[in-house]
Amino acid sequence: MSKTLFRTRIKFCGMTRAGDVRLASELGVDAVGFVFAEGSPRRLQPEEARAMRNAMEPLVDAVALFKDNSADEVRAVVKQVRPSLLQFHGAEDDAFCKGFGVPYIKGIPMRGLDPTQRAQHAIQLLMKYPGASAFLFDGHAEGQPGGTGEVFDWSTVPTGLGKPFVLAGGLRPDNVFDAVISTLPWGVDVASGIESAPGIKDGDKMRRFVEEVRRADCHPD
């Protein structure tokens, strides 16, 4: 694969502390994610996310993440937090995902897929989620929660999507360079790989993660 000229976007997911959000902005991170999925150790109440959202610097996107939440819960978050993007990780269909007047990213479980089915997988995704602004390829298995640090086989990333994709799943400062060079994603997303405990981001890991993505962006291949 030949290298393109764009800058790889970075999203830090599962933010729970205002100081972590501020440091992410200072590091030049493009988006931060607030998790509303039931059972997640990073789960926020809308009021908590709203407080962090109101303190955010301009030109940084807030992404609200759901997994099989009710429409009322999604609406409450949209009203209070004003995210610029929604991200769905459950069995929500396209009609549900696009029903809130906010662009959406669809999280796709990638565990155990067949590398020979990359093109077919892309077609299936485009047919199933025509309204998605982007896909986020994640390391977990179908029905499982994300944010668990599981890497999937990058050779299964669908080809010929014609839409941006975000690579996720077990990315860390020590593997994100290879991940970017191998898959040339529109963006990368990380939760546990920049944490000292679930929801508690580690400043040094955050900084090193961003440096490694930038190093990959400058790499000639």
Ligand SMILES: O=C(O)c1ccccc1NCC(=O)[C@H](O)[C@H](O)COP(=O)(O)O
């Ligand atoms: O982060 C969570 O707790 C979570 C819970 C339920 C569904 C999805 C969740 N996270 C999705 C993300 O976007 C994570 O950033 C992604 O799974 C990568 O996580 P990690 O492998 O820990 O970097």
